[in-house]
Amino acid sequence: MVHTCVVAGCKNRRTPGTRLSFYRFPRDPERKQRWVAAVNRAGWVPNDGSRLCSTHFISGKQVKNPHSPDYVPSVFTPVPFFPDMKEPGALEILDKQEARVEAANALLFLQGQGSSAVDGPSQGGRHEKEAPEAAVEKTGSSSFSTDEDEEHDEASERDRKKGKFAQMSEISVNFDDILKALKKENRALRESVEKMALSENAFRNDAEKVKFYTGLPNYFVLETVMWLLAPHMDGMKNTKLSKFQQLLLTLMRLRLDLRNQDLGYRFGVKVGTVAKTVHRMVNIMSSTLVPTAVFWPSRAELRKNLPTALRASHPDCAVIVDCFTVPLEEPASTVTEHGQQETTLPRAEGMPHSHGSLKYLIGVAPQGVVTFVSRGAPGSVSDRSLAEGCGFLCKLLPGDVVLACRDLDIADSVAARGALFKIAGKGEARARSEGSPGPDATSETAVVQRHVERVISMVKQRYTMLTGPIESPFSTACERTSNLSTFDKIVQVACALNNLCISAVPLE
Template identity: 25%
Template sequence: MRDRLEELRKRAQDYSEAASENSVSPSVEVDNDDSMAAITPQAVMFEEEPVIKSFLFEAQRIRDDITVLDIEVLTFGQQQQTLVATMRRFSVMKKESSITRDIKLKAESLRRRLDALSKQVQRTEDQLGPNAVTTRIQLSQHASLQSKFQQVMWQYNEGLPTKQERCKHFIIRQLELSGRDVTEDEANEMVTTGEWEVFNENLLNDARITRSQLSEIEQRHKVCSRHFATDQLIEPKTLDGRRRLVKGAVPTLFEWNHFTAQTPRASVWERRERPTEPVSREEQEEHIDVRDHDYCSAPEPASLDMSSQATEDNSKTVEDLQKQLQELRVQREFCLQRFAGSDDNIRFYTRFPSYNHLMAFWFLIEPSIYKMVRVTRAISAAKTNEEVVTHARPSTRQLLQPIDEFFLFLCFLSVGLKERDLANRFNVHQSTVSRIIATWTSFLTTLLGSQCIWLTPAEVQAHLAEAFKDFPDTQVILDCTELRCQTPSSLLLQSEMYSTYKSHCTMKALVGIAPHGAVTFVSSLYGGSVSDKEIFKQSGIAALLTENMAVMVDKGFLISDCCKCKVYCPPFLSKQKQMPAYQVRETQAIARLRVHVEHVIRRIKENKLFDGVILLSHAYNINQLFAVACMLSNYQNKALVKKWVK
């Protein structure tokens, strides 16, 4: 705000001079008696200044705090009228003292803030002068706040002596009832300082004396476990632990009662048997060892040596027991290490011929384990539409070691154990087993599928067996296999998956092997109603075959018009009454070699998961499971050599 007072005074002086020259003026009337000039109304311009704005803001805050203090003082005055009538405990007096202390603290804070405003007014007056608008506004605000604050404190000071007198008389009366005389000066000091220890001084002294006596007793006396009954002792959980007492335990066994607990007194209604022969007191004392502990005696050096030797022996015994416990734990747990010494068990649970053979395959895939993405992590990434670019965190807590998870997957695939059975064997939850199977199925499909199993003609010729000398250009031997599955509820799916050959709903796949027995091609699974020729077309193997290659198939594969390579297939009888001798020999030669693909398929289907009816709950990853089983057969054994087939 800009001060226009000087400007108005100057204009008034100009008008008065003009009035003295002219007797009549349209805007100024001259009074000859007092020579005062009336000034016409003028517009006053106001501008905002930060100094006055901050001052008024602080003044408003102080005014609000004074209003709150006024309310508390009024409440305090109303409480003093009923103080003696409602006061039954000294806690009420303490509460009243806290109210008084709060009022004092708030009053001190307001007084300091008013002093700060006074200093600010003084600085403004020194800078702008006493007639400045800012100075006058600040002076009026400070005077108003100071007056209101003084009025509130005067009201508080009027009620304070009344409260002190009532409290003092109440304290004196209570102390007289307790048998202690207190002078009026002591009561005044007590009310002023708020120290009430005079009422419980005796109790504090007694507690202090009792505490010191108890400390002396604890320092001079100790009681060992011999003086407590066995039901009052808590045995340690470890060998180096100490026995503890139950809560509320009391020593009851001493020398004077012969370290025996007194039996509870029988009821008068209970029948008691009398001793046949009375035993004298002397005979009882002869059989009782009444020697008590000597807490002040020190152990002899020989006893220390014996105790240290006993401690060493005990530590060795503990180590041996721990080793035995570890061996028993390994024998009890269902893990790969348990069957490491039995190749028969390894062959049964994993289809690998021996433990060394299994570990050789594990060493091949172990470097890629850290790249494995758990199925739960993949699902969460799919929900958030983000790409899984980082590998699984190594700090993630796993219930089973990776090699035991691989062993669990092989048990599921090779033995066909149910998920609940695997959960009980490996001591994990069934959902954990399901996640492990899904994770390892995807991992092995990706890892083994990244290896190209289709061989070039040169590689096939390099490993061509002697039995194929009549068919040297054979690239692959093909055959289809069917897996029985659960009948779906949909009639349309039933018609697509029903196989007239198996008279059951099945899933069919095309498997191809090289002449030396390695699996080189695996197709996806199709419905059982799809023909072998249609699977050959849709599987994509026709694109891999060239004109210089030959494929060997069964008589049911009519694929001569579907591929550009040569097809070795047993001849048909057609309209002939009898097959010629050369065709018979050709059929026998082809059948003798083509049977190897059936041997490989039999090895694949020795995995008990495909032996029974496949549940539709596994249909989401049955393609991957079948592909993994086919590719694992290349690592498990040789297809052309009959060894441990059962």
């Protein structure tokens, strides 16, 4: 049965888990009347179900000793009640109860001294010495003189709690050691998270990590690229990714050829955000980084840094050229209205459906850096048409030597610019405009072939997205004002980033 305190303004109830005690009104008429008067409710008469809670007694419980202050309830200070108010802890309740008991014992001691003085001097000495002990003993015995069904439960509960706290106090725990261990564990976890995180701090002192994820040789080069691109990234609205993370995401796309969904999981963003970020960053790098890193050097600069392997045989070599192709994405099959499958190939802007690859002309300086790369053309286009349509011939000066390790069928076009086209390793110079043979050696062919293959393979190995197949969203022109597809820009950006690394060909 749930009991509620009858005192006006007191909303204490006897519910499971409460630490309060509730007492019946005394059967003694005189004491009962004193309780009713203390409650001070006009015209109210208690019944068998009326209860008074223990908060209205000084010691927290009723006492049947007429000399005790808790013989009649006396604590009626109005205290506002809040349902969500947290109950005091067990230790706090025990401290308050002990303080109240001490106060009651002190009052009984004073009352005992007063009564002994009235009894007369005949019992003076001995009675005065025994009075405090008797008072305390009497109070202690009277503290259990309450209703059996409630006081026994309260005493056993209090004893149980005291025993529990005594047991806990006996256990000695070194909290300093525990705190040190937790701090050490927290530090280790933070370091582990920072190593796995795709942030600047995770790459700052780890050159191998920079090289693996970006293809760049160290963090200094990565930071330089970031410094160059940052002013052009201010207009990009992306609250999820920082500028560094946008650059890192794009480089990881080019370097490892990771799919958008994979990058979305790694960076905690949506697939659409990854696609937009890659396209925006490629456009920024194409307009900012490519003109800075991919350029045609002056003739004096070429002569000054000409490698030893070509200095004797081709001192006027301006560029070594070759072509490479990248396959397009696999054809997608669609079902026609007649139930037959029709194959559709993704294509670049202006490319017929019958072609399944893109062809690029790449020019490499004798020092091993990329100095020219064309836009993508259909895979079946001739080398001559590609060279004449991409602007490569405009870079040549009269007297320049264009070197190749195989026949590209561009000798006539090169001769029209006053330059010479030579195929290393053949018995003749392949300069059709003059028709004069040139020196040849087997070792020369091997040197030039290794030189070109090393540079092109290094670009492809460093940025595996160039190995294909090209996904359809990258093979179409993204801007009407530009005839470059997104993949054309990716090829140029990859060559620019490759030029920031150590050259594939040593100077000596």
